[in-house]
Amino acid sequence: MADIKPQQKSRLTLYIIIALLLGIGLGFGLNKSYVNNENEALQATEVKLDIVKKALTQSADSSVHRTLTEEKKVLTRERSALLATRDKKLEPFSLLADIFLRLIKMIVAPLVLCTLIVGVAKLGDINSVGRIGGKTLLWFISASLLSLLLGLILVNIFKPGIAMNLPLPDSAEKVVNSVGFSLRDFLYHTFPTSVVESMAKNEILQIVVFSLFFGIATAAIGERGKIVIELFDAVAHVILKLTGYVMNFAPVAVFGAMAAVVAKQGLTILKTYSIFIGEFYIGLTLLWILLALAGFVIIGNRIPELIRRMKEPILLAFSTASSEAAFPKTMEELEKFGCKDKIVSFVLPLGYSFNLDGSMMYMTFASLFIAQSYGIQLDLTTQISMLLVLMVTSKGIAGVPRASLVVIAGTLATFNIPEAGLALLLGIDPLLDMGRSATNVVGNSIATAVVSKWENALEKPTEKV
Numbered sequence: 001m002a003d004i005k006p007q008q009k010s011r012l013t014l015y016i017i018i019a020l021l022l023g024i025g026l027g028f029g030l031n032k033s034y035v036n037n038e039n040e041a042l043q044a045t046e047v048k049l050d051i052v053k054k055a056l057t058q059s060a061d062s063s064v065h066r067t068l069t070e071e072k073k074v075l076t077r078e079r080s081a082l083l084a085t086r087d088k089k090l091e092p093f094s095l096l097a098d099i100f101l102r103l104i105k106m107i108v109a110p111l112v113l114c115t116l117i118v119g120v121a122k123l124g125d126i127n128s129v130g131r132i133g134g135k136t137l138l139w140f141i142s143a144s145l146l147s148l149l150l151g152l153i154l155v156n157i158f159k160p161g162i163a164m165n166l167p168l169p170d171s172a173e174k175v176v177n178s179v180g181f182s183l184r185d186f187l188y189h190t191f192p193t194s195v196v197e198s199m200a201k202n203e204i205l206q207i208v209v210f211s212l213f214f215g216i217a218t219a220a221i222g223e224r225g226k227i228v229i230e231l232f233d234a235v236a237h238v239i240l241k242l243t244g245y246v247m248n249f250a251p252v253a254v255f256g257a258m259a260a261v262v263a264k265q266g267l268t269i270l271k272t273y274s275i276f277i278g279e280f281y282i283g284l285t286l287l288w289i290l291l292a293l294a295g296f297v298i299i300g301n302r303i304p305e306l307i308r309r310m311k312e313p314i315l316l317a318f319s320t321a322s323s324e325a326a327f328p329k330t331m332e333e334l335e336k337f338g339c340k341d342k343i344v345s346f347v348l349p350l351g352y353s354f355n356l357d358g359s360m361m362y363m364t365f366a367s368l369f370i371a372q373s374y375g376i377q378l379d380l381t382t383q384i385s386m387l388l389v390l391m392v393t394s395k396g397i398a399g400v401p402r403a404s405l406v407v408i409a410g411t412l413a414t415f416n417i418p419e420a421g422l423a424l425l426l427g428i429d430p431l432l433d434m435g436r437s438a439t440n441v442v443g444n445s446i447a448t449a450v451v452s453k454w455e456n457a458l459e460k461p462t463e464k465v
Contacts, residue, residue, distance in 0.1 A: 012247065013430040019251035020258055020427040024270070027262025030090070035263055038086040045082065049075045083167055090263055096256025097423040101409070103246045105419065107239060108410040109199045112207050112393055114236035120215025121229045135454050136347050139447050140355040143294075144394075147287060147357040147443075148387045151364035154283045156383075160276040161372025164269070168374050168418065204410040208392050243406070250426060257423035273428055280365055284435045287361055288442055295446040299453045302337075303446070305461070309333045310445045314438045323440040327352065330441055338459040339452040347451050351444035356394070358439025359404050362432060363390045366404070367411050370421030378415070386415055404436070405429065 031039065052072045059065045087094065155161075192198040192206035199207065218225040261269055296303045310333060313326035327348070334344045364387055371378055378386070394407050405422060412419045425432075452458040 012250065013433075015251040016254050016427070016430050019255040023255040023258025023427065024262050024267075026255075027259040028267055030259065030263035031266050035086050035089055038082050038089070039264070039266075042079065042082045042086070045075055045079045049079065086264065090260045093256040093260040093263070097253045097260065097426065098420070100246075100249050100253030100426075101419055101422055103249065104406060104409050104422070105202060105413070107243055107246060108204065108406055109202050109207055111236070111239050111243065111406065112204060112410065113195075113199070113211055114232045114239060116208060116211035116393075117215045117218065118229055118233045118236055120212055121218040121225060121232075132343065132346060132451065132455060136350060136447070136451050137354075139450055140351065143291065143355060143357050143443055143447065144360050144391055145387075146290060146294075147360035148364050148390055150283060150287055150290070151361035152368065152383055152387055154279065154286075155365045155368040155372075158275075158279045159372055160272065160279050161369040161374075163272040163275070164265075164373035164424070165375070166373050166421075168376075202410060202413050204393055204414050205389055208389075212392075253423070254426045258427045261424065276369060277428060277431055280362065280432055281435055283361055283365060284358060284439050287357060287439060291357065291443055291446050295450055298450045299458065302449075302458075306337055306445060306449055307442070309337050310441060313441050313445075317441045318434045318438040323352065323356070323437040323444075326437075326441050330445060334445060334448050336461060336463045337449065338461050339448055340455075340457040340459070343452045343455060343457050344448055347448045348444055351447050352440075355444055355447055356436070356440045357443035358436035360390070360394060361439075362404050362436050363394060363407055363411070366408055366425055367415075367417070370408075370412060370424060371415075371417050373421055373424060374418060376417060382415065386411060389414060404433075 049072065052068055052075060056065065056068050056072065059068060190205045190209060192203065192210055195207070195210045197203075198210065218228045292303050292307065295306070299306075310330065313330040313333060316329060317323045317326040331344055331348055334348065335341055367386060367390070368378070368383065389411055390407065393410060405425070408425075409419055409422055412421065449458065
């Protein structure tokens with residue numbers, strides 16, 4: 001589905017890296033000069049606030065408690081005023097990232113609606129593909145849940161966002177306490193009264209529910225439904241083209257976002273980023289091991305041979321940050337491995353839309369990283385709800401370039417987490433995208449081999465590695 005060619009995507013990645021470095025350089029300069037006074041005053045105020053908060057927890061005297069409470073209010077107001085002054089100074093840079101984020105949000109609802117309707121409608125007549133379709137979906141859903149769950153577990157263990165310690169945007173402070181959903185809230189957020197209202201408010205869960213029903217109903221009416229599928233498929237391609245246009249503004253947004261965040265936090269923020277990247281790649285390594293073990297249970301000791309055969313497609317996907325670029329070579333190597341062409345031609349294309357394991361893990365990892373960065377505590381129920389939302393929404397737009405950012409933007413809005421946090425990931429996303437793309441190739445290769453084995457269609461290799 002992606003309209004961005006690998007060469008264009010590589011060029012965009014280069015521009016993003018250049019913008020990242022320029023933004024860091026300018027941000028460092030601004031930190032040391034332009035907003036230095038505000039940063040020093042904020043640091044002093046934070047120290048005083050910490051002392052007062054500590055004294056409040058230890059104070060038993062009511063009059064002292066009242067005095068400390070009043071002092072805390074004064075210091076909080078002072079802190080807010082300093083933050084506002086600093087933000088005003090850095091507003092031109094923040095605006096670059098904000099405009100990009102607004103454009104991303106503009107795409108989310110129509111993209112989920114169209115692509116999910118088309119995806120469900122095409123899969124709705126599952127009887128026509130018989131056993132192969134059922135077995136393929138079983139593996140895809142299991143692998144997706146494994147990837148999402150692993151990301152959720154690791155981000156709770158590593159807690160990479162804690163070190164960010166970012167203040168909540170003013171617009172987020174009022175809603176942050178309502179992040180934990182009750183069952184009633186969750187159901188109201190899930191089932192729409194009007195799809196038009198859901199689209200207007202970017203209520204992703206509600207759009208997903210409507211799209212699922214609409215897609216299944218479209219498939220159920222048979223031949224007449226093909227017109228609807230073609231219409232939404234055409235609209236989806238238009239929106240995907242639009243997505244490509246929006247993504248061209250990413251370097252400008254990265255420059256503004258990095259300049260602003262480094263100006264506010266200093267170069268110490270880079271240490272947090274390096275930790276985040278390292279922990280994410282540890283997670284991808286664990287995911288490779290788990291997928292290989294799951295494959296080993298079914299196809300036995302041929303798994304190492306499969307991974308060796310996929311070496312070239314994996315390197316191609318990693319270097320171009322595009323799993324689509326590796327598609328032809330992956331298909332060729334799977335057939336040489338012994339998978340029948342009819343299985344490969346069915347499972348592999350489906351996998352590129354429904355089984356992007358690396359992207360799946362990143363989505364929970366990144367969403368919770370942003371929540372941690374703002375000090376937002378999410379209970380286990382909310383985190384599992386987020387996992388399930390990501391599970392469904394990602395299935396509709398997995399073929400979009402940088403789809404993860406689009407999915408994360410919609411998820412953050414659903415759970416009242418500031419979407420501005422997405423700017424934290426823009427600069428390092430190309431580095432993460434390389435690992436995600438390589439993992440997607442591994443996941444789809446193992447899936448194809450497993451389904452071939454289940455169908456007794458896995459033969460001896462036609463060519464040695």
